[in-house]
Amino acid sequence: MADMTSGERDLSPATGAIHRHYRQLLATRRLYSLIAVAGVAIVLVLALLFANEASSGKFIDRLPYLFDFIKNFVPDDPFEIVRAMFDLPSPYADGSFKYDYEVGRHYLFGTGFYIPEYFFEMLVTLNIAFASTLIGGLFAFFFCFLAASNLGVAGPLRWIVRRLFELMRAFPEIVLAGMMAAVLSLGPIAAIFAVSVHTVGALGKMFFEVVENADMKPDDGLRAVGANWFERVRFAIVPQVMPNFVSYFLLRTEINVRASTIIGAVGGGGIGEVFRQAIGRDHAAKTYAIVILLFLTIVAIDQLSGWLRRRLVGNAAFQFGA
Amino acid sequence: MLKISNVTRRFGDKIAVDSVTLDIPQGQMVGIIGRSGAGKSTLLRMINRLADVSSGVIEYDGVQTSTLRGQALRNWQRDCAMIFQQFNLVPRLDVITNVMLGRLNGRNPLLNLLQLFTADEQLAALKALERLDIAQTATQWAQTLSGGQQQRVAIARALMQGPKLILADEPIASLDPRNAQIVMDSLRDINAEGITVITNLHTLDTARAYCERIVGMSAGKVVFDGTPDQLTTDVARTIYGADGLKEAFSEAMTSTAIAPLVAPTVRSMDATSTS
Numbered sequence: 001m002a003d004m005t006s007g008e009r010d011l012s013p014a015t016g017a018i019h020r021h022y023r024q025l026l027a028t029r030r031l032y033s034l035i036a037v038a039g040v041a042i043v044l045v046l047a048l049l050f051a052n053e054a055s056s057g058k059f060i061d062r063l064p065y066l067f068d069f070i071k072n073f074v075p076d077d078p079f080e081i082v083r084a085m086f087d088l089p090s091p092y093a094d095g096s097f098k099y100d101y102e103v104g105r106h107y108l109f110g111t112g113f114y115i116p117e118y119f120f121e122m123l124v125t126l127n128i129a130f131a132s133t134l135i136g137g138l139f140a141f142f143f144c145f146l147a148a149s150n151l152g153v154a155g156p157l158r159w160i161v162r163r164l165f166e167l168m169r170a171f172p173e174i175v176l177a178g179m180m181a182a183v184l185s186l187g188p189i190a191a192i193f194a195v196s197v198h199t200v201g202a203l204g205k206m207f208f209e210v211v212e213n214a215d216m217k218p219d220d221g222l223r224a225v226g227a228n229w230f231e232r233v234r235f236a237i238v239p240q241v242m243p244n245f246v247s248y249f250l251l252r253t254e255i256n257v258r259a260s261t262i263i264g265a266v267g268g269g270g271i272g273e274v275f276r277q278a279i280g281r282d283h284a285a286k287t288y289a290i291v292i293l294l295f296l297t298i299v300a301i302d303q304l305s306g307w308l309r310r311r312l313v314g315n316a317a318f319q320f321g322a
Numbered sequence: 323m324l325k326i327s328n329v330t331r332r333f334g335d336k337i338a339v340d341s342v343t344l345d346i347p348q349g350q351m352v353g354i355i356g357r358s359g360a361g362k363s364t365l366l367r368m369i370n371r372l373a374d375v376s377s378g379v380i381e382y383d384g385v386q387t388s389t390l391r392g393q394a395l396r397n398w399q400r401d402c403a404m405i406f407q408q409f410n411l412v413p414r415l416d417v418i419t420n421v422m423l424g425r426l427n428g429r430n431p432l433l434n435l436l437q438l439f440t441a442d443e444q445l446a447a448l449k450a451l452e453r454l455d456i457a458q459t460a461t462q463w464a465q466t467l468s469g470g471q472q473q474r475v476a477i478a479r480a481l482m483q484g485p486k487l488i489l490a491d492e493p494i495a496s497l498d499p500r501n502a503q504i505v506m507d508s509l510r511d512i513n514a515e516g517i518t519v520i521t522n523l524h525t526l527d528t529a530r531a532y533c534e535r536i537v538g539m540s541a542g543k544v545v546f547d548g549t550p551d552q553l554t555t556d557v558a559r560t561i562y563g564a565d566g567l568k569e570a571f572s573e574a575m576t577s578t579a580i581a582p583l584v585a586p587t588v589r590s591m592d593a594t595s596t597s
Binding site: 010011014015018019021022023025 | 418444445448449451452457458
């Protein structure tokens with residue numbers, strides 16, 4: 001095949017023309033790529049400059065002080081973190097709230113057994129996350145089929161459902177929680193409401209996109225059998241999309257654990273709220289205890305849901321038709 | 323010279339290829355026939371090293387290719403091009419780039435990732451496409467082409483590699499008879515230039531028409547190795563099994579039987595087998 005690297009004179013006139021045409025296409029494509037890359041680079045630089053102007057401290061100037069906070073914010077000794085985490089009495093106790101870890105204990109069955117404060121608050125947060133993912137997931141599941149364009153749903157209805165999904169995910173959970181706190185007062189119920197609403201919007205969109213990618217041949221088959229719309233959705237679509245639904249649902253669970261934590265900080269209760277109090281009052285040991293607990297919990301939840309996803313879905317996730 | 327010695331491949335406790343030994347001289351056109359699941363594909367994939375051998379040795383010109391690693395392995399893979407039943411092109415990439423991808427090995431990796439090919443390479447790709455009579459499709463996405471055209475693009479990509487041998491895994495099983503004939507004719511032309519061609523075929527008549535040597539496989543073992551003339555109905559029965567014989571002659575699926583040169587032999591064999 002050594003002769004294949006010779007010049008254009010070896011080609012027929014028609015192929016020569018194709019080659020020139022290809023070179024033209026290539027030149028245009030490269031020009032557009034270059035413009036796009038340059039454009040992105042310029043926008044990125046401008047955005048960072050603007051952010052730097054808008055900040056009170058300048059990023060580069062403040063860089064040397066990056067670790068100052070960690071240096072100054074240290075507990076009296078490392079075991080203070082353990083004591084704060086498990087609500088054990090502190091040797092530094094001076095009657096102030098800073099060292100009074102025992103006050104947060106949640107006693108069960110009389111006085112013998114207690115749940116440490118931060119574990120209890122973590123449970124409150126996880127409860128918010130799981131309850132709202134379930135509620136949101138259920139609504140998303142039942143409405144996503146009305147939003148999909150391939151199931152013959154009437155245009156106006158589809159439009160309304162889609163806009164509803166958009167509206168529900170347009171507001172971040174934290175904004176919804178703030179609004180709900182004004183109505184339902186502070187606490188986990190407002191948080192559950194907020195996270196649920198956002199979950200319906202976010203999962204609903206992912207679900208209906210999965211439905212739109214489904215193979216329609218089984219649907220034709222059941223239509224030919226004389227099945228109605230609900231039966232066709234139930235038997236032609238649901239079995240196909242279930243693995244991806246489960247996958248997205250578990251992913252949302254992970255996201256919602258984080259969202260519920262943040263919501264605590266604006267009055268949603270749970271670990272986020274005690275974290276805000278601890279760091280605001282300069283209680284170093286408590287803050288570290290919460291951060292460690294939070295980190296371990298989130299890692300555990302991510303691992304667990306990843307494991308569950310593989311067990312339930314296997315390789316079927318994000319694959320169609322096979 | 324390709325030497326396959328006692329090559330075995332296991333998947334779990336299943337044996338896909340069972341101590342196969344074959345010597346294939348440079349420039350031969352070999353057809354491997356057998357039922358689905360006979361181990362034909364696995365054998366080809368082990369030659370190209372898409373699959374590894376469980377035991378045994380594959381050698382080419384004294385180099386043990388079954389144990390190569392890294393760059394040496396990739397160089398060997400460039401030297402033995404592979405053609406697939408489902409073409410395995412990049413669907414959302416234009417045809418000429420698909421063909422130029424055959425040159426990936428041996429070029430600057432950075433230029434490769436930026437998709438920068440020289441004018442020489444573009445011309446070489448066009449020449450390969452022209453040779454297969456599909457140069458006019460060069461700027462289209464590969465997925466817009468028909469099956470026969472896509473398989474010819476795949477052959478052009480294989481030629482671009484400058485291979486010493488071409489392995490074709492059921493190259494015509496997804497094609498209609500007319501396109502199947504074009505593809506097989508192209509492989510024969512390439513073989514005439516001294517490139518070894520080893521092709522898995524589902525049907526007997528195609529193998530008899532195009533290959534100077536036929537290897538029959540059954541349940542992972544080589545059960546026949548000889549010229550088309552030696553391949554009698556009795557031998558075909560051992561390869562395909564009594565009830566598989568009809569399938570082997572089925573022209574509807576994968577045959578190139580519109581080629582006039584094979585018609586007489588096939589018809590006589592077909593008659594004996596169905597009587």
